Amino acid sequence: MCFHRRFRKEGLAPIVYLQSHCDVASDRDRYVYRLMRNISVDSYGACLNNKQFDDPDLMNTEKMSDAKLYDLLGTFVAVFFFSLRNLVVLSEVA
Numbered sequence: 001m002c003f004h005r006r007f008r009k010e011g012l013a014p015i016v017y018l019q020s021h022c023d024v025a026s027d028r029d030r031y032v033y034r035l036m037r038n039i040s041v042d043s044y045g046a047c048l049n050n051k052q053f054d055d056p057d058l059m060n061t062e063k064m065s066d067a068k069l070y071d072l073l074g075t076f077v078a079v080f081f082f083s084l085r086n087l088v089v090l091s092e093v094a
Contacts, residue, residue, distance in 0.1 A: 013040035016076050022047035044072075
């Protein structure tokens with residue numbers, strides 16, 4: 001089965017957004033909000049939240065390296081990753 005159909009069947013979006021700090025200088029939430037208008041995004045965490053963790057303990061940012069979180073993220077088939085930083089650094093080259 002095509003993974004796109006499997007995602008829809010399992011109720012998963014093709015993009016997952018995981019964040020805990022809202023309203024940062026990079027304005028990443030606005031970017032993701034606009035993205036959400038065009039494509040389904042499963043948003044876990046404090047900002048733009050539209051999905052709940054099965055384990056409420058994962059809302060704690062100290063659990064961001066927890067095996068349970070990695071298991072959840074492992075259900076998503078990643079073709080492309082991007083990172084939105086907390087800060088705007090004009091001299092950084094990535």
